[in-house]
Amino acid sequence: MPHLLEIVGINKSFGATQVLKTCTLAVDPSETVVLIGPSGSGKSTLLRCVNLLETVDSGDIFFEGENITRARRTAHLLRRQIGMVFQNFELFAHLSAAENVMLAPVKILGVSRADAHDIAIDLLRKVQIPEKADAFPDELSGGQQQRVAIARALAMRPKLMLYDEPTSALDPEMIREVLDVMATLSAEGMTSIVVTHEMGFARRAADRIVFMEHGEIIESAPSDQFFGGTVNDRTRRFLDQILH
Ligand SMILES: Nc1ncnc2c1ncn2[C@@H]1O[C@H](COP(=O)(O)OP(=O)(O)OP(=O)(O)O)[C@@H](O)[C@H]1O
Ligand SMILES: [Mg+2]
Structure with a gap:
């Protein structure tokens, strides 16, 4: 089955700071990918590049097989097919x-x-x-x-939903109701990329977990492998921080 989204070796700098370093990631139809990583690692920037809210410096992004990287004129058409949910509702x-x-x-x-x-x-x-x-x-x-x-x-x-820390501005008792809605959508086959550190949600809804650090995708592991404990050392160190 062709990927719904394919990110191939994208680079992005703000001034002298390289925020995305040769990031490659493919997302299949109906897949839910949870994206984790420390603050400043480039998670929001990656989502914003997919949604063409930022332009990449190099590399390519394909949506349904079409190279959308430089689709400035049709960006608005593409954005219709990609839903985005932000931390602060807006x-x-x-x-x-x-x-x-x-x-x-x-x-x-x-x-x-x-x-x-x-x-x-x-x-x-x-x-x-x-x-x-x-x-x-x-x-x-x-x-x-x-x-x-x-x-x-x-x-x-939309054919793809992007969520950027959708529950991090919420009081604890409200987090669950939002995650439940997202998990139901995922179970119904909505292709999703979710930036969240809610590992309970990841365990329940993610097909794959992606870990980013310093602008690099360090790990992209199937959920069962990830929760089975077979993770990269850097991922493990990060998990130890957020889980303890
Ligand atoms: N518009 C911008 N101009 C300059 N620097 C930016 C801009 N947007 C992001 N950055 C920088 O890019 C880096 C990655 O930021 P990004 O927001 O993608 O990280 P993040 O992983 O989403 O972090 P957080 O977990 O805090 O949301 C940071 O160093 C940030 O300061
Ligand atoms: Mg962010």
Whole structure:
């Protein structure tokens, strides 16, 4: 089966600092990859390069076999197929939960407001908060806001979801409800790359764990091998830090 996403030897510097060093990673359809690594190792930058929010200096990124690395003119078309969820939700404060979800289908896909509303309600049901359709972001808990953000990303029917530390701004009691939604989506076959240090989620939902350090992909291991303890020494040292 062809890869959905293939990153081949990408390099990226900010000024004199090389942030991504010849990173190579392939993601197959329906696969969930959990990306871990110390602060500053380049995890967010890698996701942002995939979503064309950053341009790479060299190397190539293929999406469905097509080289998208320098697809500046069609970046907006590509971004529709890749949903992104951020640490801080980034909902539109002046729009209700349903309106946040409806916005892209109406504005970008040209869906009627009535149809977009139906889509929004379905997606809010999927993320377990249909009763919050008319609530504004400041009336929602962090966990609820993040689930609206996930519904909003899903409204574009993406082929790939990128999550950048989606639960790290949440109180502990809300983390679980967001991870449950993500795990359900993964189990239903949504291809995903998730930056998270929630190793319980990784154990439950990941097919593969990727460890980055200093801009390099140090390890990319199938989940069972990873949790079976067969990991690189540097990965082990990092895990010892986050687990103890
Ligand atoms: N726009 C930018 N301009 C300059 N330097 C940047 C920019 N974005 C990121 N960096 C630098 O690139 C390196 C990697 O950052 P990145 O945000 O990708 O790391 P990260 O692994 O996501 O870290 P964290 O776990 O803290 O989120 C860091 O040294 C950071 O300071
Ligand atoms: Mg980051």
